[in-house]
Amino acid sequence: MNINIDTTEKENEYLIVLDGELDVYTAPELQKVLDPIRQSGSHNVKIDLTDVSYMDSTGLGIFVGTLKDLNQHERELRVTGVSNRILRLFEITGLRDLMHINEASEVE
């Protein structure tokens, strides 16, 4: 199982588009991309899950960690393109209330 990670930087935000499955096997790859962004805290982060067919709790763990780090720097985490199956995970765990999920993004 594989994941493609495409990162683009614009002004104060990193847009990270994922394509594939986000699970215990592929999560370290996303972790590697996010680590420097989380540490510097200079940007907001938007993660697009439109092409993610499956995500497990390890994936959620990355979102939790990223959220904690970004909040310390008063930055935001947005998650978009969340399918119903994955949305269920965010809802059961109560994490939906802490993150911006599937919110309509501001007009650019």
Place this chain on the structure above:
Amino acid sequence: MTYIDDLVNKYREILNLYLYGDDADQAFDWCQSFSEEVIEMDTSPEEIVSLHIDLLEDMEVEDVALVKKSLDILQEVIISFGFTYRDYKSMMNKLKIHDKEMDVASSLQETMLKTEIPTFETMKIGAISVPARKVSGDYFNIIDHKDGMLSFAVADVIGKGIPAAIAMSMIKFGMDSYGYSQLPSDSLKKLNRVVEKNVNQNMFVTMFYGLYDHNTNLLYYSSAGHEPALLYRYETDDFEEIDAKGIVLGVKENARYEQKEIEIGNNDMIIVFTDGVTELRKHDDTFIDFEDVKDMIREVKDHHPQDIVQYIYESLMRMQNPNKKDDLTLFILKNNKD
């Protein structure tokens, strides 16, 4: 021109420059980038040696002094392989240390975190918890308060390895040390504070916490972001989902947990599990249909809960894609007041 031809030509150029040119330093510089390239391609040292021999022949280098001189280049290239080999060895050592640490975590789980399943006259309990790898992220605990009350919790620790094992011991000793029957919402509130202070950033814990009073047949329950549990109603042969609102442990400092209560009838079963059951991937990579799990439970509903969990576990293992294994835990409490 193929990639191999390209490398052969590069090596020929290096030899030419070193043997007949006047810039030895430049030749050695080229050696370095050449080694990086061939190592990247997984070329073996003996292939480089035969390349060297072939080229000497091809370039008609026969003079002994020149052949001897050419060996400087060969040596320079081979040195890099030595470095790579040493990197490899140190990585293997690290891996060995890592394996040992995993063994420690795994035996910690097997000994310290082992939960005995208590037996009662008025209820029966079955539980199974099987790790996908050496160290499990799943955990369950059952405490008999000896006052007609029983606490049980099923948890999934996200974030594996040693941190997960440590988080589990914190939870176990937290639960065990209360010493008296506590309401689930209070227990989760306390456990959340413990987990929140101690775990690393990516880690969190989902937990279903129940307190069953077998004098009144009442189940009090709360959930910290855990999969909803099931209540099997024997009389109607139906399943009810039991769930309460609450965020996972370890994320929000002052989290509060909703608590609900429900009456358990005779032969009813409380069934709690982890996402190893609900998110199970079948051989064709599709997800399990949870109605199938319910049907399995119905088939064996009259058996002892320990036999039921064993039966379901074995059925699930037959369906599961072995490459997509996850920790799996099933807990069943059956009210049995005949």
